[in-house]
Amino acid sequence: MNSKGIQYVCINCENTLKSLEEEWLWHCQSCGLDVSLLDNEKYNGKDVIGWTESASLFLKELRENNACKLLDLLSQYTDLKGKKLLDIGCAAGWFLSVAEKYQLIAIGIEPDTGIAQKGLDKGLDIKTAIFPDESIIDSKFDIVTFNDVFEHIKEPFTILSDVHQQLNEDGYLIINLPTSDGFIYRLSRFLSKLCYKPLFHRLWQKGYVSPHLYYYSNTNLKSLVEKCGFKLVAKDHLDILQIKNLYQRINHEGKINRIVSSTLYFSIILVYPLYKYVLPPDIMVHIYRKD
Ligand SMILES: [Zn+2]
Numbered sequence: 538m539n540s541k542g543i544q545y546v547c548i549n550c551e552n553t554l555k556s557l558e559e560e561w562l563w564h565c566q567s568c569g570l571d572v573s574l575l576d577n578e579k580y581n582g583k584d585v586i587g588w589t590e591s592a593s594l595f596l597k598e599l600r601e602n603n604a605c606k607l608l609d610l611l612s613q614y615t616d617l618k619g620k621k622l623l624d625i626g627c628a629a630g631w632f633l634s635v636a637e638k639y640q641l642i643a644i645g646i647e648p649d650t651g652i653a654q655k656g657l658d659k660g661l662d663i664k665t666a667i668f669p670d671e672s673i674i675d676s677k678f679d680i681v682t683f684n685d686v687f688e689h690i691k692e693p694f695t696i697l698s699d700v701h702q703q704l705n706e707d708g709y710l711i712i713n714l715p716t717s718d719g720f721i722y723r724l725s726r727f728l729s730k731l732c733y734k735p736l737f738h739r740l741w742q743k744g745y746v747s748p749h750l751y752y753y754s755n756t757n758l759k760s761l762v763e764k765c766g767f768k769l770v771a772k773d774h775l776d777i778l779q780i781k782n783l784y785q786r787i788n789h790e791g792k793i794n795r796i797v798s799s800t801l802y803f804s805i806i807l808v809y810p811l812y813k814y815v816l817p818p819d820i821m822v823h824i825y826r827k828d
Contacts, residue, residue: 719819
């Protein structure tokens with residue numbers, strides 16, 4: 538409960554949430570779920586930042602490598618060739634392009650018309666709509682994916698129930714998303730408590746068109762998804778950083794001066810091996826089978 542007497546309940550375990558140091562941030566002390574109120578303009582602001590082509594370009598290779606890692610992992614459990622995959626919130630279809638290389642029949646659904654059009658221009662099969670939509674309601678899929686999307690969904694139980702209905706028997710659900718177990722998340726939270734908030738706000742995408750509404754851990758994500766008729770069969774992590782294009786990625790918005798960006802760049806290079814091989818990763822992957 539906060540100073541105004543407001544109470545929220547955890548969607549996963551129904552315990553009362555505890556208000557944290559930010560007015561928009563709540564935490565479940567029972568299952569560890571972090572919950573934001575950033576879908577409210579009062580907390581997220583009016584002049585929100587949208588998707589930019591430049592940010593997407595610097596992430597292209599990293600995303601493609603991660604997509605390959607994810608599909609290689611899935612191929613250990615099921616043969617991918619000719620299977621029908623639905624990517625929910627597919628943006629411009631970067632994951633669909635990789636999925637097609639694995640001979641999957643890949644369909645995406647994306648509510649943002651402008652972004653979806655970029656994928657349609659490349660010949661990808663994208664429905665410009667919000668899931669679940671009548672354009673795919675009669676279709677069954679073998680694989681459903683959420684790539685950096687699940688943490689934006691306000692009512693995950695409703696979506697998971699719809700996914701369950703659209704999956705074939707023995708179908709697979711893949712979720713990858715940032716985790717509260719991660720080193721950068723924990724570091725940013727620590728810095729935020731010391732009153733340096735920009736990194737923590739950036740991780741939540743505060744001030745962006747579609748901010749994060751939840752930060753899940755490996756444990757509470759599994760608990761939540763398994764309540765909806767799925768069984769966790771594999772978990773892994775994806776890379777959040779790559780050294781190639783890192784300097785351009787740091788500078789692409791032009792908001793950081795050169796001394797700060799150079800210092801940041803060389804600091805990351807120094808700690809990168811430690812982060813990649815030792816510290817807890819920030820992007821988790823869960824693969825579930827329909828139970
Ligand atoms: Zn909880």
